[in-house]
C-alpha cells in the first residue's frame with residue numbers, strides 16, 4: 001500500500017560531507033556495480049560505447065561552483081535518494097510498487113508491481129529516481145538494503161556500497177532517528193542540513209556544509225600568483241649573451 | 249516537462265470523450281433513431297477508449313496496468329483509473345438501456361455525468377498535485393481541464409445533434425458559453441500558474457546559498473540522462489507565444505465563430521469540433537513544454 005507508514009523510530013540514511021568529497025565518482029561506480037547485480041533488474045545502459053551513452057544510475061555526483069571571486073568554492077555534490085520521511089514519491093504511486101518501510105524508513109520500489117508510469121519520478125523534487133531504459137521499471141537507491149542486513153558479508157561490508165568505497169570517507173551511513181548515533185552526532189556537530197527544505201519532504205539524508213576557510217582571503221593576505229610567476233629580465237652579461245645569441 | 253505524444257492524446261481525447269458522456273448523461277441531445285443513439289454513445293466510448301489506450305503506451309509495463317486501480321486511497325492516477333473504468337461501464341449500461349427509446353434513464357445518466365466530471369478532475373489532479381512542477385500546481389489547473397472537456401463535449405454534441413436532427417442544434421448557444429468560459433479560465437491560469445516559481449532555487453537545492461550564488465560547473469555525466477530528457481524540456485519563448493496563439497485560435501476562437509454563425513450547418517459544426525480538438529492538443533503540448541521541474545535546478549536551471 002502506498003499509504004505512508006507512521007514515522008519509524010529507526011531512520012536509516014546517509015550523511016554526505018560536501019567539505020571532503022573530491023568528486024572522484026567512486027561511489028557512483030560502486031553503487032552501479034553492486035546494484036546491477038543485486039536488488040531487482042540490472043541497471044541497464046544504452047549505447048554504452050557509442051557517442052551518446054546513457055543509462056540508469058542510483059547515485060550521481062554533480063559539481064557546483066558557489067560564491068564569486070576569491071571566495072568562490074568548487075563543491076562536488078553526490079546525490080542519491082534521501083529516503084524522505086514525507087516522501088511525495090510514495091503516495092502518488094498508483095500500483096503500490098513504491099513504498100516506505102515501516103521498520104527503518106527505507107524507500108523502495110517493488111519492481112514486480114511497477115508499471116513504469118514515471119509519476120513517482122515526477123513527484124520527487126531531487127531527481128532521485130530514474131526509469132530503467134531496458135526494464136521499463138523505476139530504479140532508485142535501495143540504501144543497499146541487501147548489504148546492510150546481509151549476515152553473509154563481512155561486518156565491515158554490511159554498509160552501503162557507496163559508503164564502503166568512498167576513499168575520502170565523505171559518505172556516512174547510520175540511524176538518523178537515534179540522536180546518539182555517530183551520524184546524528186556528526187550532523188549536530190557540523191551543522192548538517194536538508195536539501196530543499198521548502199518542499200516539505202523531510203529528507204532523512206543530511207548534507208554537511210563545506211568548512212569555512214582557515215584564513216580569510218582578503219586582499220592583504222592573498223598571494224599574487226601572477227606577480228610570482230614573472231621572471232626578471234636578464235641584465236649585464238646574460239643580457240649581452242641573450243642578445244648576441246638572438247642575432248646569430 | 250517533455251510533451252509526450254501519448255499523454256497529449258490521452259488527456260485530450262479522454263477529456264473530450266468524458267465531456268460528451270456527461271452531456272449524453274444529462275440527456276441534452278436526443279437521438280431520432282436507435283442507430284443515432286448508438287453513434288452518440290459510440291463516439292464517446294471510442295474517444296475514451298482511444299485516450300486510455302494511448303495512455304498505456306506511456307507505460308513501461310502496460311500488461312500490469314490493472315495494478316494501477318489498487319491505490320485509489322492515495323494516488324490521483326489510481327483514482328483516475330478506477331473512475332474511468334467505472335464511468336465507462338456505467339456508460340455502457342446507460343447506452344444499452346436507452347437503445348430502444350433513443351434516450352437513457354435520467355438517474356443513470358446523472359451518475360454518468362457526475363462520474364465523468366470526477367474522472368476529468370482526477371486526470372487534472374495527477375498534474376495539479378505535483379508540488380515539484382509549479383506551473384501545474386495551481387488551483388485552476390483542474391478547472392482548465394474540465395473547461396476544455398465540457399466545452400469540447402458541447403461542441404461535439406452540437407455537431408452530432410445537427411447531423412442527426414437535420415441542421416439546427418439548440419446546443420450551439422451553450423457550446424459558445426462553454427468556449428468563452430474556458431477561454432477566461434485558461435487566460436487567468438496561463439498568467440498566474442507557476443508565475444512565482446516553485447520556491448526552490450539552486451541555492452536551496454544544494455544548501456550552499458550561504459557561500460553565494462550557486463552555478464553548475466559540471467553535470468554528473470557527459471551526456472543527457474533520463475531525468476534531463478523527461479523533465480528538462482525547454483521551449484523558446486517566441487515559439488510558445490506563437491503556439492499559444494495557434495491554440496487559442498483553433499480551440500476557442502474559430503469554433504466559437506463557427507458555432508455561433510452556423511446554427512444551420514451541420515458540416516460547419518463538425519469542422520468546429522475538429523479544429524477544437526487540434527487546438528486543445530496544441531494547448532496540452534504547451535501545458536507540458538512550459539512546465540518546469542525542480543530537478544533541473546541541479547542541471548543549471550535558475551528557477
Ligand code: SF4
Pocket residue numbers: 080081082083084087088089090107123124125126127128129140201
Ligand atoms: S529523495 Fe525523492 S525518491 Fe527519495 S524518498 Fe525523497 S522524494 Fe522519494
Ligand code: SF4
Pocket residue numbers: 092093094095096097098109113114115116117118119120121137138
Ligand atoms: S513508476 Fe512504478 S513505482 Fe513509480 S509511480 Fe509508477 S508504478 Fe509506482
Ligand code: SF4
Pocket residue numbers: 030031032034035058059080081140141142143144160161162163
Ligand atoms: S546506498 Fe547503495 S543504492 Fe544507495 S547510493 Fe549508496 S550504493 Fe547506491
